[in-house]
Amino acid sequence: MVELVEVKRELIQKIETENENLQSLRSIYQQNLNDMKSRLMSLPKHYEKQREDIRKTRARSFLKWKEEIDYIALQLQRQLHDMESQDITGLKKQEEFFKEKLASIEILLRENKDLKASNKIDKLVRFKPNSDIFTDLPALQEYTRPKFHAKTFEDFKLKEHFGEISGRVLLEHPAYRIQNVKEIKIYKKILLKHPSVLFKINMKSIWIEDSFESLTSIVHFGYNRVWVGGKSKCLVLVDFNGNLIDDIDIASLGNYLALSSKGNLLFSNTKENTVDEILCDRTLSSIIFASPWEPKGMTCTSAGELFVCLYKKDDSKVAKYTDHGELISEFQYDKENHLLFNIPDCIAVNVLQ
Template identity: 25%
Template sequence: MMESRNEAQHSVECDLCQQPVSFFCRRCTVNLCDTCIAIHLRVKSKNGHDIVDYTSKDDDDTCHCDSHPQNDCSAYCKTCDAPICILCVTIKHKSHEISELSDKIEELLKVIAKENDRLRSSKNEFEKILDHTTKMLSSISLYYKQRKDEVTARGEEWHKLIKEIVKKLHQELDDIQKEHEDVLQKQKKKFEEMIAKLDEMNGKTAKLKKSKNVKEMQIFVPVIQNHQNLNEFSQYSFPSFYECKIDPNYLQTYFGYVEKMQEKKTLLLEDELKQSELSSTRILDVPTVTSVIDTGFPASEKSKTRLYDMSVTDDNKVWMGGASRELKLFDLQGHRRHTVSITNIGMYLCMYNKQVVYSGTNAVRMISDTDTVVTMFTTGDWQPYGVTSAASGDLLVCLRKDDQNKVVRYSSTGTVLQEIQYDSLCQPLYKEVVYITENVNGDIIVTDWEKDAVIAVDRLGIFRYSYSVKDSDYDVCSVATDSVGHVVVTDCKDNKIHMLDRDGRFLRYIIPEGGINRPRAVCILGHGEMMVGESKTGIAKRIKYLDE
């Protein structure tokens, strides 16, 4: 360490004689060797001299008075918003409002600490994105190889007639992969640089905490305050291979195509869940049923189930869907207020812009004010299942096609804003997506019936947690979340409701007085209440579970 320091000093020369530097005059900002110190001290200066070892030249934690540079500042003039020395207090600033210098230092350090905490919280988000991007880069070749294998398999089906098309599509994938890797490398570098900048400011903050140099603090405050965090970043979708019907006359036309990589902006929103909200609620030891609604849905021929899904309106009524081609609106006292006819069984529904929305055949549909069924958008050859409205004003939809599963964020007009299908290692996240909800922290949570698990990703689509129970009686069904981030999961085989915290940790079972029979549909009513539907009986129970 000593050798490296000496080498660094020898690389800098004395400003008076060009010999290796040993000392530094802070007042004059002059580099000095051993011999030239005495010469420099003989030079008169109105600011005086402050000679220190060269290696300590940047360690000055004192603040010198602008009017009397030979004096250290010991007070602060609020009128002039400047640090001053004791002479200034009695002369130039005599009639001004004066405070202790330590009070101003404390005030500035609080501002710096607050802004530094803000930036440090952003760093965690950036590090998560960086980790996700790095993992994607490490496994991107595997993913593209999987897509190439799909193309090859399709080519083998058509034998020698399509060899040229296979070669062409391979090249497209190679080109996209190179472009994909390039943009991810740039993103990786960008976030590394941003994190390094945050670390630099954090280091500066730590240094200033031990300092009394108000000037340096004043210079640093606007720097840290004006440092703008990134409010969005780009997510790039993976290409998909789409198969087409085989027609020997139009091989290239019907063989298939590679969907190009797309850039989609995702906002970096701050988590709005407040710990004070969590601490003000208590889960009741014995949840109570406050009212019961007989929905009157018939039993399906195959499974003998009746009630499938429900969604609460802004005025605390509940739309319910079951084994018939109609949706029913009930108030919380059990009175049916309205019924509308729909195009298929009401299996999955939600509220969107005060209208009830449901999943139809290859489409998402809405009931208009005139009770007309309106197609919001179609989903191609993907079949929609669970649907929920997001805090951003978008719709989140579970989609399935053959053995593929994904969650897609749509705008109200059907524009695809985000696709969630693979983890950071390019492996499928889901096997059989069914119900979906969004938590208050932005997590997107689905029930996967084949995995018999609840799977959560964050708002960026990065895997967060999976919850399941190693119990033969456990049968995950539906999911909902409340205003403080609790995750509520219905277990229709074991006749229980599982309550998790926002990080997927089990809290307790919710089993109301009198029990519950085959719970499936669930929605949160507010005021510590939920509505749970019994799939076999068609009964909906209003349950008080929180003491707010």
């Protein structure tokens, strides 16, 4: 009887471990699904902007070579349409894959819950973990966004000077395997005496709007991609090879960026004195209203708490918020009532603490 109780305990423990693995996998699959949805929603807007650029260039050049311009513009529009169809088809296919996998994980979680609650030893003995079939994610593919490049009008070689659609590059992000919980270890990090350069990204070749004076902020977005901001009202998403993946216009300069615990991009809107969140459908939501303080650098903890540097004339502090923008605490003065900070601009959290 004692042995039977022990076997039952071990089997229930195995189910609990299996559920923990499935919960972790569900979060990763959900993040990928949200990414697919966000990119699907942003694609039509990007292609419509390229179409608008073509229409504007066509209007400027309409008085000369009308028939040839119409023909070239039509061919370019068809080229964009074909590219858009390919992009949407590919992303929908990957979106459907993650939907199916998430549905399978939900079914297994419900079955495991029912099995655990049944306490029937004959069924518990026959239990077999299934989370291993989800740990190998396929390589994800995506094209870089094509852009229409208008050319200076000339009296000759009209087709060469009207514009062209830049070629796309099919990016394939390598598949990866989720580590087993038992394999995850925290290693002591050591500062290098001489840092080494791993990647160089030429931002001048892909900056998409007006010129910029400097780059001031960068956050890792996963799959070898980073959001980059600077003294420009445009944020760009690029991969480590310098390929433009996405872009979004904002109301203020993109000097201060962070990534929320939900995987959404945050930036300090110094024009409105707010911290804004870019949701997966590309809409903006202000989560922190800091006025009269000006928000600057910020960082997010794994628990979802947000630390923000705040500044106004002759005063400064660091504030801690929840992921919903509710104030938790402030750090402003030391024990002798002296300001802790002069002009706080950057902040980071030690993840090992």
